[in-house]
Amino acid sequence: MEIRKPAMAGTLESSDCQVTVEEGNGRIDFSLESSVIHQYGNQIRKVVYETLSDLGVENVRIAIVDKGALDCTIRARVEAAVYRSAGQMDDLPWGGAIR
Amino acid sequence: MKNAVGREIPEEILQATGKEVFHGNHYYDGYEYRKDGPVTRCVIHSGGSKLVDNIHDALVKCGIRDGMTLGFHHHFREGDYVVNMVMEEVHRMGIRDITICASSLGKAHDPIVPYIEDGTITSIESSGVRGKIGEAISNGKLKGLAIMRSHGGRVRAIESGETRVDIAFIGTPTCDDYGNCRGIGGKSNCGVLSYAMVDADYADKVVAITDCLVPFPNFPAHISMTKVDYVVVVDEIGDPKKIATGAAKPTTDMRKLMMADYCTQFVVNTPYFRDGFSYQTGVGGASIASTISLAKIMKERNIRMRFGVGGLTKPMCDLLINGQVDCLLDTQDFDLDAVESVKDLRHFRISAGEYADPFNKGAVVNKLDFVILAALEVDVQFNCNVVVGSDGVITGAQGGHPDTAEGAKCTIVIVPLLQGRIPAICTDVTTVTTPGESIDVVITDYGIAINPRRQDLIEAMRNVDLPFRTIEELRDIAYSIAGEPERVQFGERIVGIIEGRDGTIMDVVRQIQPFAFAQTEGQS
Numbered sequence: 154m155e156i157r158k159p160a161m162a163g164t165l166e167s168s169d170c171q172v173t174v175e176e177g178n179g180r181i182d183f184s185l186e187s188s189v190i191h192q193y194g195n196q197i198r199k200v201v202y203e204t205l206s207d208l209g210v211e212n213v214r215i216a217i218v219d220k221g222a223l224d225c226t227i228r229a230r231v232e233a234a235v236y237r238s239a240g241q242m243d244d245l246p247w248g249g250a251i252r
Numbered sequence: 253m254k255n256a257v258g259r260e261i262p263e264e265i266l267q268a269t270g271k272e273v274f275h276g277n278h279y280y281d282g283y284e285y286r287k288d289g290p291v292t293r294c295v296i297h298s299g300g301s302k303l304v305d306n307i308h309d310a311l312v313k314c315g316i317r318d319g320m321t322l323g324f325h326h327h328f329r330e331g332d333y334v335v336n337m338v339m340e341e342v343h344r345m346g347i348r349d350i351t352i353c354a355s356s357l358g359k360a361h362d363p364i365v366p367y368i369e370d371g372t373i374t375s376i377e378s379s380g381v382r383g384k385i386g387e388a389i390s391n392g393k394l395k396g397l398a399i400m401r402s403h404g405g406r407v408r409a410i411e412s413g414e415t416r417v418d419i420a421f422i423g424t425p426t427c428d429d430y431g432n433c434r435g436i437g438g439k440s441n442c443g444v445l446s447y448a449m450v451d452a453d454y455a456d457k458v459v460a461i462t463d464c465l466v467p468f469p470n471f472p473a474h475i476s477m478t479k480v481d482y483v484v485v486v487d488e489i490g491d492p493k494k495i496a497t498g499a500a501k502p503t504t505d506m507r508k509l510m511m512a513d514y515c516t517q518f519v520v521n522t523p524y525f526r527d528g529f530s531y532q533t534g535v536g537g538a539s540i541a542s543t544i545s546l547a548k549i550m551k552e553r554n555i556r557m558r559f560g561v562g563g564l565t566k567p568m569c570d571l572l573i574n575g576q577v578d579c580l581l582d583t584q585d586f587d588l589d590a591v592e593s594v595k596d597l598r599h600f601r602i603s604a605g606e607y608a609d610p611f612n613k614g615a616v617v618n619k620l621d622f623v624i625l626a627a628l629e630v631d632v633q634f635n636c637n638v639v640v641g642s643d644g645v646i647t648g649a650q651g652g653h654p655d656t657a658e659g660a661k662c663t664i665v666i667v668p669l670l671q672g673r674i675p676a677i678c679t680d681v682t683t684v685t686t687p688g689e690s691i692d693v694v695i696t697d698y699g700i701a702i703n704p705r706r707q708d709l710i711e712a713m714r715n716v717d718l719p720f721r722t723i724e725e726l727r728d729i730a731y732s733i734a735g736e737p738e739r740v741q742f743g744e745r746i747v748g749i750i751e752g753r754d755g756t757i758m759d760v761v762r763q764i765q766p767f768a769f770a771q772t773e774g775q776s
Binding site: 195196220223 | 644
């Protein structure tokens with residue numbers, strides 16, 4: 154998928170995360186600020202890269218401010234941000250690229 | 253060298269402190285020693301007054317100089333002005349290398365951080381620290397070591413002479429011109445002065461600081477004039493709104509109510525729940541809720557409590573008002589109802605030493621049946637951490653946690669299985685502050701684990717309908733939801749030690765360092 158315009162998903166509430174995606178420089182640029190970075194920084198990065206790979210996103214600047222979100226939440230917020238950025242609000246591939 | 257809770261204590265720290273590693277709770281039982289004593293300047297001439305004009309003059313009269321240890325209490329909690337006021341003057345006088353020996357420090361003391369950075373303060377001994385002082389210590393800004401010790405442990409350190417307090421500053425809500433201090437009355441009513449009593453007994457110089465001078469004699473004195481050198485009157489010793497707040501509203505959080513209910517059900521099914529039992533609880537939502545639900549069952553079954561201990565709050569004082577407890581033993585008041593209750597003749601003030609000191613001839617905690625506590629983390633050995641936050645920064649206090657946990661016959665820790673994403677039940681706590689041998693039961697929203705050391709409690713609960721699990725099962729549930737946490741990445745330098753009650757080393761705290769991602773292929 155192509156990142157067409159900057160988009161955002163999620164909140165800064167406890168147990169949520171806010172994901173921002175923008176057009177990249179030909180690769181994935183990942184940045185993370187997290188209240189649980191010591192415990193789950195590597196895990197969050199893994200989940201984000203997996204989600205982007207499932208969505209077929211290879212060119213993106215993705216920034217996450219995490220307030221202790223679980224993996225399922227992080228995944229959902231990344232997916233939402235990417236689809237918003239692509240302008241796709243209908244016919245979402247539930248069970249396909251979105252797992 | 254590895255200690256009894258499996259923590260590696262580096263040789264250099266043992267040498268630098270002259271301390272031993274923690275050998276287990278009863279290592280010092282029966283130990284004999286001669287107590288330290290204060291240098292005392294006799295006042296024999298008749299009449300006179302101990303009033304001095306200001307803190308500066310008191311410091312001069314006390315002979316303030318580089319390298320001294322200054323004592324403070326924390327009865328004014330987040331409303332305290334005394335520590336900042338004294339340290340500002342010490343700083344202005346250009347004094348350096350001060351050790352602060354406080355019963356606790358909080359966010360109210362953020363303003364002393366610059367004095368840590370510039371070398372005015374080079375060591376801190378406290379039950380704990382919060383806010384910017386914790387950040388400063390964890391970032392390696394304190395030149396010496398921070399020593400975190402329990403309320404009982406602080407009394408032990410001072411009585412044994414391990415820590416000599418040169419000058420103690422005792423903020424007191426009322427005082428007369430001869431130094432009789434009372435925790436009640438005045439503008440900054442805090443109820444009791446329990447933590448300051450050891451300072452009054454053992455510090456070479458004792459300065460009472462008040463904002464309400466009353467005519468002699470301010471009796472019955474909580475701290476006697478016989479121990480006080482000077483009295484200073486200032487405009488304000490604290491912010492009354494932050495010293496004693498209104499009673500906390502009983503929680504409506506279903507998760508906490510459920511844990512409180514588990515706790516009460518557990519308590520009433522132990523053999524210790526009988527007429528004349530004793531009880532202490534903390535100020536967390538679940539602890540308070542469990543006190544309220546316990547009171548109901550006590551009434552139904554016609555069971556009275558002999559004594560309650562605290563750290564007191566409204567629900568405990570209500571037991572006294574309703575005739576459900578014979579007496580309260582008080583070391584600290586958390587709300588206005590508790591402060592008010594001090595006037596009750598069955599509400600007794602006790603010193604921190606009477607409360608929790610392991611190095612006297614027996615403290616109140618040893619007579620406790622139940623204590624209900626909280627924790628940041630509990631590991632599968634039942635070790636608790638109440639001091640170091642999930643970001644590795646010192647952000648809490650031992651308080652009476654290790655003292656009551658060791659003393660009580662049934663020590664219950666209530667903790668939600670997940671604190672945000674952080675599993676509260678884990679394989680290894682970040683830092684051990686209370687040893688697992690002191691903890692009997694852990695109550696979470698996902699089930700209750702009894703320490704296998706307590707086969708008698710496991711037996712007592714055999715036919716009780718509560719969700720019992722092993723501590724490992726609780727950890728596995730937490731990890732299945734949140735994922736297995738990695739350990740906090742610390743630097744090498746040791747910035748603090750966690751002292752056991754008996755002065756041995758329970759654990760060390762290292763300087764924090766910025767998180768670094770693990771190296772993986774193809775990822776930036």
